Amino acid sequence: MSVCYALPPLRGSAEHQGSLADFIWFRTGGPAEWLVRPEDSRDLAVFMAGLASDTPVLPVGVGSNLIVRDGGVPGVVVRLPKAMAKVSVEPDNRVRAGAGAMGITVASAARDAGIAGLEFLRGIPGTVGGAVRMNAGAYGRDTSDILIEATVVTRDGAVETWPAERLGYTYRHSALPAGAVVVEALFAGVPGDKAVIAAEMDRIAAEREASQPLRSRTGGSTFKNPEGHKAWALIDAAGCRGLRRGDAQVSEKHCNFLLNLGGASSADIEALGEEVRATVLAHSGISLEWEIQRVGVPA
Incomplete structure (x- = not known):
């Protein structure tokens, strides 16, 4: 640097x-x-x-x-x-969100307007911009299921509105080029009952609290689910639940989460992830792909 x-x-x-x-x-x-x-x-x-x-x-x-x-x-x-995290409701059960808005904020605005179909965003702990870029998903739905269009600032400074089809979505991936910044997204929902929507959001929140280490220093789901498999189950079967490297640990609550117990370095966390990948490959023959984005340079 x-x-x-x-x-x-x-x-x-x-x-x-x-x-x-x-x-x-x-x-x-x-x-x-x-x-x-x-x-x-x-x-x-x-x-x-x-x-x-x-x-x-x-x-x-x-x-x-x-x-x-x-x-x-x-x-x-x-x-x-x-200022770039504002959320507004538009006609035809649409919700417009600044890319800095949190998923829960978007889901809550939709609930308050009686718009269903966005409840799963309650289970995504990141921003709209990140969700659009990586096709974030939870509880059986993905961002690509609800996105109409996204406004992006390209690396050369152009402001463009991309229809969802242009993003070339696949599992946890989009075709958005490196350096482009999502600044706004427009989502589609359907008419719904506020009480039913609220109940579904509460269910998602309770399920996350029960199954994920939400109050820990973590990075969310570490590895993508291979087709036909759950990453956490493969990690558990390979004996990696609770595995540690220094202060980096595989969560005992949910095996697809890595934790910083307090004094871990990023190198510790990444090395632990690679150890998990190697162990799972040796045990099952399946190579886990990172879902967490790793950026920057080593110390």
Whole structure:
């Protein structure tokens, strides 16, 4: 991280060596070379247009599905402000959300408007931007099931509205290019009864509380479910429940979650994940793919 990129003008803020561990769920990892918080979409677009084309750009929400390596992240990390987290209800059972909005906020707005079909967002602990990029899903539904269109700021500073089809969705993946930043999404629901919607959201919340280590320093689901299998079951069958490397641990509550027990480094967490992958491969012949995004450089 020795290169210091010259930054174009910005109405928002740009912090050199900005801490990511302050808000990343694992609470580990090195700083961003530049942590940029634009004021709005236009500010971001002008900034991106003026940024040298070889400067890496990484959008980050709340870091609920992210390992930031201990050497930090070169280039620019973009974090959207609260002003870009607004949620509004539109005609025809549609919900428009800024990319900085949390899934629970979107689900709650839909519930209050009597719009069903978005309840599963209650079970996604990240932002709309992250959900759109990675096709986040829970409880049998994916973001691709409800997305109508997404507004993105491309790496060269263009503001474009992409229909869902253009995102080329597959399981936990989209065709959104590196460096592009989702700034808004439009979701489709169906008419529903507020009480029924609320009950389903409560069920999801209770199920998550009972089955996942929500009050720990974690990064959410670590590995993708291989076709026909559950990652947690493969990890459990391979004897990895509770496995530790330093202060990094495979959760005993849910085997597809890794934990920072307090003093783990990102290197510890990633190495533990690779140990789990190797053990599962040896036991079952199945190679687990990372679902958590790993970014930055080693220390």
